Amino acid sequence: MNDLNALVRETERSEETPISDREFAGLIGRIGRPLLELADGLTNTQPAEPMLTRPLIGRLLLESRQIEALLDEYGACQNRQWSRFRSLIAALKNMARIGEVLAYIRRRLPAYRLLQVHSDFAAASDERLRLVSAAIAWIAARLLDEARQLGMAPDENASLLTDFAERLPPGRLARTCAERTGGDPASTVTHLATEFLNLAAEADWLSSAAQLAPAEYGSCFPDPVSEERLRQLTFRFHSLQSLYDTHVAATGIETSDAELPILRGHATVVYHLLDLATDLAHYYERHIGPPCREAAARQAPLVDPELIMATLFGYALAFASDYLAGGQSICRDILRRYAELAELQVPVPTYRGFHVRPSNLVARIVAHYGSEVVMDLGGTRFDAASPFELFRANETINAGKRRWLAGEIARVRPPGEASKPADTADAVRTVIQQLAGEGRVVLYRQPLQFSPGIGQRAGGVLENATAEIAHLQATGQLDIRTDLTVTFIGDRRVLADLDLLARHGYGEDAFGNNVTLPSALAYLRR
Secondary structure (H helix, E strand, C coil): CHHHHHHHHHHHHHHHCCCCHHHHHHHHHHHCHHHHHHHHHHHCCCCCCCCCCHHHHHHHHHHHHHHHHHHHHCCHHHCCCCHHHHHHHHHHHHHHHHHHHHHHHHHHHHHHCCCCCCCCHHHHHHHHHHHHHHHHHHHHHHHHHHHHHCCCCCCCCCCCHHHHCCCCCCCCCCCCCCCECCCCHHHHHHHHHHHHHHHHHHCCHHHHHHCCCHHHHHHHCCCCCCHHHHHHHHHHHHHHHHHHHHHCCCEHHHHHCCHHHHHHHHHHHHHHHHHHHHHHHHHHHHHHCHHHHHHHCCCCCCCCHHHHHHHHHHHHHHHHHHHHHHHHHHHHHHHHHCCCEEEEEEECCCCCCCCHHHHHHHHHHHHHHCCCCEEEECCEEEECCCHHHHHHHHHHHHHHHHHHHHHHHHHHCCCCCCCCHHHHHHHHHHHHHHHHHCCCEEECCCCCCCCCCCCCCCCCHHHHHHHHHHHHHHCCCEEECCCCEEEEEEEHHHHHHHHHHHHCHHHECCCCCECCCCHHHHHHHC
16 A cells, blocks of 8 residues: 555656656657658648558558657646647547548458449548548648647658558459368358348448438437447447458358358448448547537637548448448348248237237348248248238137137036026126136226126027127237247247247237347347
8 A cells, every 4th residue: 555655646746747848849859750751741742642551541640649649648638838739649640540441441342342332432432531631631731830839840851752652563362272161151151140130220320320411410429329339339340250250251151152252341341431430430529529619619620520520421321321231131131041940839929919019029020030931820821021911810819719718618607507698697707707817818907898788698608708708808808818829930040039029928018018128139129
């Protein structure tokens, strides 16, 4: 404890020791000379010249990160003399990082084998890269101006950006390595396709955010758009890409299935676009958003907010949404082709069978995977992707319930037949109460509102009880509990989710109240 206190005191003394602006300017001028020389080269670059090459971006990021860390160690953010210089360094670093991702996407685009979307992705990438390059040059000029005011200047004999030119020959090396063997790449493929669909469902907000008018972009922060949310989504798509490269790339199944490299390309471009969106959201939240506006109002913005927002919403989120949709169609086709047929027997929903909620949830699970699934009920098959088909199954379910109920009524009815309608009505009430007490029927309303014709129908207690229960069931006052089951037939991955849904009451309890579904079915909550 004494050592810790001593360390704290020593740190406090170190932080309280002042350093003069002149001494600090000498330090930053010496260590930051390479960055200032780069800024000078960027300022003097002609617009027609290619700018953001890999060597240049790498050097910009290296030097700006080093100077940013040094400025932070000396508290430049809280110093009026140095805070703007620190902000310019941050802007240069962030825009260089954004340019790095854009340049990478543009270089790798031909290898992704992407499905066609409604806009020209290559042209849009070129335009964004041009605008970001111009912004970097503008920031570099402001950085030089600020450096000169602080007593620093680049070496006039510094080399120009031609030192960072990147003239590469076309082509690729021949693929001469043998295919990898071992493991179970087919299982990994179906897992990848399933996980892509789940992530696409989680990211369905991207499409709505990308379609907003520019005046509404700011209202998206912090919900649904935020740096944290985008970073988490980026990480999961990166994991998806890594899983592919570890278990599927360079295997025989990848060679024989042309759709797999296309799926990998879609997962990869979505990952890079989300990575770009994360950097843009970070810059907005840290340097442009409402918490920063009061301070920013005292000086001109270092980066045009329209450039940040248009690149975030109109480019990164819009194309990520487009390629998510394309990837979903590929995944559903893959799952259909790799389907492992199985059967699943589950109970009929307790509350009113396949009414609106259970039918919609079942159909949404099937639609999520895009596989063909049928529901078999007593030899009759229904399309599980259609809620209306499942509604129709209720006719068969209710007929089966009534047949079963007739035997239960015969078992519990009083012996003999009542001679008067009033006695028959009393017997019918007694039968219903006993069945409810045994859990054979579930009451949704108490007291029950019996029909005016109770006990007055043709026949005895059996016929009257059957008719009265049918009336109470039709008016939603009770339902018949049976052990009726249905069998779903289709891909085992879809059946696994249907089984999970059934084990959670198809989203409702015995009285039709909503219940929380497990996280594995989170896509149903959207």
